[in-house]
Amino acid sequence: MSTVFQPHEADWYEATARERITGLLDPGTFLEFVGPEQRAMSPHLEQFNLTGAFDDGLIVGGGRLNGDAVFIAAQEGRFLGGAFGEVHGAKLVGLLRAARDGADKGGPKCVLLLLDTGGVRLQEANAGELAISETIQAILEARLVGVSVIALIGGRSGAFGGGGIITACCSRIVVSQHGRVSVSGPEVIETNKGVEEFDSKDRALVWRITGGRTRALTGAADRYVKERIEDFRAAAIALAARVPAFTIETLAAEQHRLAQRVQQYGDCRDSPEMWRKAGLAEPERIAELSDDAFLAIPQLKDAHHDAR
Amino acid sequence: MTLDEVLASLFPGGHTLERGEFGIVHGVGGAEGGPIALMGVVDRTPLSVDGALRLASHVLAVIDKGGNTPILMLVDTASQSMTRRDELLGLNEYLAHLAKSLALAAALGHRTVGLVYGHAAAGAFIATAMSMQVLAALPGAEPSVMDLPSISRVTKLPPEQLAKLAKSTPIFAPGLGPMFAVGAIAEIWNVEKPLSGQLAMLLQQSATGRDRRDQVGLTREGRLQAARISQRVIDEATHV
Numbered sequence: 001m002s003t004v005f006q007p008h009e010a011d012w013y014e015a016t017a018r019e020r021i022t023g024l025l026d027p028g029t030f031l032e033f034v035g036p037e038q039r040a041m042s043p044h045l046e047q048f049n050l051t052g053a054f055d056d057g058l059i060v061g062g063g064r065l066n067g068d069a070v071f072i073a074a075q076e077g078r079f080l081g082g083a084f085g086e087v088h089g090a091k092l093v094g095l096l097r098a099a100r101d102g103a104d105k106g107g108p109k110c111v112l113l114l115l116d117t118g119g120v121r122l123q124e125a126n127a128g129e130l131a132i133s134e135t136i137q138a139i140l141e142a143r144l145v146g147v148s149v150i151a152l153i154g155g156r157s158g159a160f161g162g163g164g165i166i167t168a169c170c171s172r173i174v175v176s177q178h179g180r181v182s183v184s185g186p187e188v189i190e191t192n193k194g195v196e197e198f199d200s201k202d203r204a205l206v207w208r209i210t211g212g213r214t215r216a217l218t219g220a221a222d223r224y225v226k227e228r229i230e231d232f233r234a235a236a237i238a239l240a241a242r243v244p245a246f247t248i249e250t251l252a253a254e255q256h257r258l259a260q261r262v263q264q265y266g267d268c269r270d271s272p273e274m275w276r277k278a279g280l281a282e283p284e285r286i287a288e289l290s291d292d293a294f295l296a297i298p299q300l301k302d303a304h305h306d307a308r
Numbered sequence: 309m310t311l312d313e314v315l316a317s318l319f320p321g322g323h324t325l326e327r328g329e330f331g332i333v334h335g336v337g338g339a340e341g342g343p344i345a346l347m348g349v350v351d352r353t354p355l356s357v358d359g360a361l362r363l364a365s366h367v368l369a370v371i372d373k374g375g376n377t378p379i380l381m382l383v384d385t386a387s388q389s390m391t392r393r394d395e396l397l398g399l400n401e402y403l404a405h406l407a408k409s410l411a412l413a414a415a416l417g418h419r420t421v422g423l424v425y426g427h428a429a430a431g432a433f434i435a436t437a438m439s440m441q442v443l444a445a446l447p448g449a450e451p452s453v454m455d456l457p458s459i460s461r462v463t464k465l466p467p468e469q470l471a472k473l474a475k476s477t478p479i480f481a482p483g484l485g486p487m488f489a490v491g492a493i494a495e496i497w498n499v500e501k502p503l504s505g506q507l508a509m510l511l512q513q514s515a516t517g518r519d520r521r522d523q524v525g526l527t528r529e530g531r532l533q534a535a536r537i538s539q540r541v542i543d544e545a546t547h548v
Contacts (some may be wrong), residue, residue, distance in 0.1 A: 086479065131535070161430070183400050184430075251409055
């Protein structure tokens with residue numbers, strides 16, 4: 001069996017952050033900023049007896065997507081759960097600010113965010129929390145000047161905590177089945193509210209509440225893709241072409257969209273209850289379908305929208 | 309200080325405040341420079357999908373009215389609401405929607421000021437207080453990402469060792485001092501003096517339009533890496 005990495009065919013979930021970048025962009029176009037050779041590492045981990053990484057778990061750079069210049073950032077979910085620390089977060093903030101500042105000077109008009117994060121890195125919690133807030137502000141400032149920011153989520157750490165909030169600030173969101181998006185993780189809810197509220201060991205339940213399928217069907221994500229990197233690439237190309245403007249009209253529409261969701265599904269305890277209400281066939285089986293069968297299901301009313 | 313005491317000190321000329329469901333309040337404060345739109349999450353209520361949506365509706369109503377009325381966000385919230393229902397409905401979108409509404413209001417010329425007078429934690433802290441252009445806090449405020457016992461559980465370091473570490477760095481410890489040092493909080497107000505004057509001073513400062521919290525953290529020597537690293541990325545990205 002060949003061990004040569006085939007970037008486009010590779011599985012997003014199994015790939016490292018660097019492999020995802022390689023497979024997502026046009027071949028040979030990636031140029032890293034503040035790369036690992038610069039040793040921009042977290043100075044805070046040593047006091048917790050943790051080993052740092054030369055890139056602090058976040059890779060940023062530029063490249064081309066289908067010929068167009070883009071900026072790209074990828075979190076390594078296998079390094080401390082892809083969590084936001086000071087250096088990690090500052091690299092992302094810098095990239096987004098560069099996109100904002102360069103948008104009217106011929107710079108890239110698109111930023112790809114390959115999120116794979118448990119949220120704040122608690123060993124540097126205050127810096128991580130602030131970095132998340134700064135990331136949100138930088139995304140929105142970039143969107144205001146016409147930059148599109150595309151979130152791509154399908155890694156083992158999902159997009160939790162502040163990572164979930166960042167996700168929903170992006171112009172478009174792509175998820176695979178593994179793309180769990182949430183604020184409070186199941187373990188956090190179980191710790192705070194008890195196992196009756198959320199049994200974090202019940203993996204099927206976790207998928208039904210936070211998984212990519214639930215997010216895609218309800219319109220919390222814009223595009224559901226199969227697990228291959230080339231599927232993410234195709235979705236990024238398709239979605240980057242047209243994104244919602246960050247305006248009062250968009251936010252008024254989002255207010256309406258989110259209010260409708262609470263009104264329609266606010267009394268549901270689990271996603272099959274939502275699918276039943278929405279009139280989907282065999283609501284209990286949605287989670288078990290193959291990706292192809294899932295993609296054939298009609299999305300719920302209002303799932304296709306520009307209200308983001 | 310209680311919310312009533314805070315409001316009395318902020319608005320000696322009077323104010324209205326409606327206490328709504330989900331811990332969400334809104335109203336108007338009278339100030340010399342003109343009315344200020346008041347809103348907030350109070351009574352340490354966890355911020356839920358319903359609360360975030362209600363709060364965002366108040367922000368969008370201010371934008372809809374036009375003009376440049378400042379917004380003052382009063383914050384005393386335990387954290388985001390940690391329930392299965394909130395996550396099933398997609399709490400991340402609701403919190404983001406609130407953050408987006410506040411950013412848009414600022415971009416359209418409304419000064420946005422946060423005041424943490426009680427608790428503020430985790431995702432609720434990000435979507436409310438930290439989404440304002442300027443954040444002030446009262447000396448008794450308790451902002452945090454997570455409490456020390458929970459950090460201890462995750463980092464597997466004993467609480468005593470964490471408490472000791474917390475004395476040497478503001479980078480992870482909960483509380484007002486560390487949050488001020490890293491640049492999250494712009495000002496800690498003096499409760500011995502009327503808050504109205506301190507709010508007026510803050511509103512008089514012109515908005516920079518840019519997020520400078522990393523610079524503040526650097527100046528205060530609480531967050532030494534962030535500003536330098538983000539600038540290095542900008543430099544490399546700009547010279548491609």
